Amino acid sequence: MEVILLERIAKLGQMGETVKVRDGYARNYLLPLGKALRANEGNKKRFEADRAVLEARNLERKSEAQTVAEKLDGKSFIVVRAAGETGQMYGSVAARDVAEILAAEGFTIARNQVELNQPIKTIGIHQVTIHLHAEVEITVELNVARSAEEAERQLKGEDLTSAEAIYGVDEDALKPENFFDPDAQDEDEEEEA
Known part of the structure; x- marks a missing residue:
């Protein structure tokens, strides 16, 4: 299906372009959300008549997004979750969780805006x-x-999943060659001799 884009869509095109997309993508996403119109003569004339309004609305949305971006860019958020000693979490942090964390800090971000x-x-x-x-x-x-204390340690660059952090032992001490010496005789062999 051919559609006229009413806003810039990543990997698809700029506002005003007529692009060919799959029917399901147009019917289920682009058309219901008002991101595109079916490409026919009536809609092309309608788009040209409304082009100035659409461009002004797009520019307004972009400036609002840039003000939020200036406040949010580079910020760090602490997420406390249960995890095992090796750092493997018992659950996970999904896009929905990220949106909720940002909402708790006062930023209204939809989960479909989070790229994970x-x-x-x-x-x-x-x-x-x-x-x-x-x-x-x-x-x-x-x-x-x-925990919050571990988050502070991570910020300082400490690796909480290393053997030293988990067991209190240097990583080299856990290598197999440090447990078994192939040149050493077995104690039973020494007693027989």
């Missing part, structure tokens, strides 16, 4: 991209830890 290819399942510091507008994108930092 897969949920966060380990503790540590994670970079999350947020799309505020088709042309405005920012990155926030999520400090996922088991």
Whole structure:
């Protein structure tokens, strides 16, 4: 199906372009959300008549997104979750959780604006991209830890999933060659000799 885009859509096109998309994408997403119109003569004339209003509305949304971006860009948020000793979380942090965390800080972000290819399942510091507008994108930092104290230690650069942090032992001490010496004789062999 051919549609006329009413706003810039990433990986698809700019406002006013006529693009060919799959029927389901147009019917289920672009048309109901008012992001596009079916490409026919009546809609082309309607778009040209409303073009100035659409461009002004798009510019207004972009400026609002940029003001939010200036406040939010580069900020760090602490997320406390239960996790095992190795740093593997018992649950995960999904886009919905990120939106709720930002909402608790006073930012209204929809979960579809949060770009997470897969949920966060380990503790540590994670970079999350947020799309505020088709042309405005920012990155926030999520400090996922088991407690606020661990979050502070992670900020200082400490690795909470290393053997030293977990067991209090240097990583080299846990190598197999430190447990077994192939040149040493077995105690039973020494008694027989």
